[in-house]
Amino acid sequence: MGKFLIAPRPVGPIYMGSERRPHFWLDKIARDIIEREERLGRKIDVLRVESGIGASGFPHIGSVGDSLRAYGVKLALEELGYKSELIAYSDDRDGLRKVPAGVPEEYSKYLGMPVSEIPDPWGCHSSYGEHMSSMLIDALEKLGIEFTFISGTEAYKSGLLDEQVSKLLKNNSKVDRIIREEVGSSKPEGWIHYWPRCERCGRIYTTRVLKVIPEEGKVIYACDQEFKGIKGCGYVGEASYLRGDGKLSWKGEFAARWAALGIVFEPHGKDITDSFRVNERIAREVLGYEPPLTVMYEMFLDSTKRKISKSAGNVITPQMWMEFSPPEALRMLMFKRYHGTRSISLQSSPLYINELENNVRKYHNLERIRSERDRITLKRLMEFTYLMEGVPEPWPYRYSAVLNVVSMLPRDIGFEELLRVAADLISKYYGVDPDSLLSDDIFRRYVYYAKNYVENFGSRELGTVEINGKVLEAVNSFIDSLSEDMSDEDIQNLAFETARGKGVPVREFFRALYMILLGQPQGPKLGPLISRVGVNRFKDLYRKSLEEGRVVRKE
């Protein structure tokens, strides 16, 4: 199908190579999916894409990337005129493998038990697993992702996977062989890759299937394996695999889900590439289901390119992200590309927001982008970033300005007061109506992000400023002449008078002041800025800059 989207062109030197059309990666995947499904002759009334939702630990920023990318593919499929659905499948049937930091130590007693059967440490959800997955679901909703939720536990209990589980167990020797061929196995030859839940101790990772009884839909098992130092309880019993008294191991669970739900696309992190490869073969060779198209994405690193991990203390949760920058910035970051190791940090949030603002502006000036490829990439990136609901008109102010202003204001004044003062200053900077800022959701959020940023990371690091000696004298004279009782106007006039009186170009004079205070050559109108910040506070800030050696006299 994809090929027919490209119109035939006349042959000739002018068209050499021009049949290569630039494309955005999500659009390409969507076209590939459709082409593939048609070739396979599957019915394509609803194209289901899937994303797993972890339920074993706290979600981090990478967890939402998987779902976000899958959702992007769903949007792209819909744009091509197909119905599509995102399945968010919670892995709450998985056993607890380790007790994450932040969960009571004594939870080690639950190791090996399905997380949906472990009590919620905080008591607010029906289980540990539900608590964890609900945190991720909450984040997905904040990101504007629509999905159909399926709980793994429910899936097993409802019989959704019965057919596939039966097939896998009946063909367990074939499954075992594939596993051995692809990744090897330390289990004895002929191992049956299914985890029955021990009726007595409730664990699944300490059991071993002794025998499959297909005609009764059950297995005989022994709870005699060791898992993470925990020994099985020794119980021997039988479990129905049709009622879901257990679960498939990873070597087959994806395959079962794909076949049962008819999944055509699922992204995966590189940590489970082996798992994917095995499952692809099992789906194809045992279940007779051609596995979904996939993309592999890299894990996230922090700004110093170190792996994000709980022990390193650099974990970013989606909830933390939302305290510092908007969901659309995160969507943009995730949709930009899917390969290459990504580094991400909350401290860089002003950069991400700046990029978002620039891209929104560029989107409304597309004709200015010369290269067709860049044009298409930017156009689609922004349309996906705004979930196909329309890219907003650029707003007339910058986050960097809001952050600068907020970082200079006293911090103990309360949010509403901070908002008012910031609106006042920003309105003067950009020449917009302060009331419209106060009722503007983006502005309100900007002030919120900026407040959090300053409280967590301090003011933005300002570089050293070199200032011409004569200009510096003028600046000093200006600072000395300031007094508490001056109005906005007085201060503004004083600035001009001082500059002229000292024979310094007005532009240079202002530039110097803004560089010292904000680290950038322009800022909100000076009189009101100093007045809102407070003359004495302003003098302190200036004195500090001098003391810290940030301001260097240049002849």
Next chain:
RNA sequence: GGGCCCGUAGCUCAGCAUGGAAGAGCACCCGGCUUUUAACCGGGGGGUCGCGGGUUCGAAUCCCGCCGGGCCCGCCA
């Protein structure tokens, strides 16, 4: 032991699938505009495309080898 990603301008990165005159943004420099409100405008400098081979009329792009940075997996998912 197995596998993956990255290396292109000072910085952040596109471009590589399908080989056809090295790109963007930021930064920098020059010029313009303005009693700072620029969310600017015009121009400019700057790259042995990590290194070495190979294929080719032609390689950033394909193949092989190496160097540097980083990541993942080893039965848990």
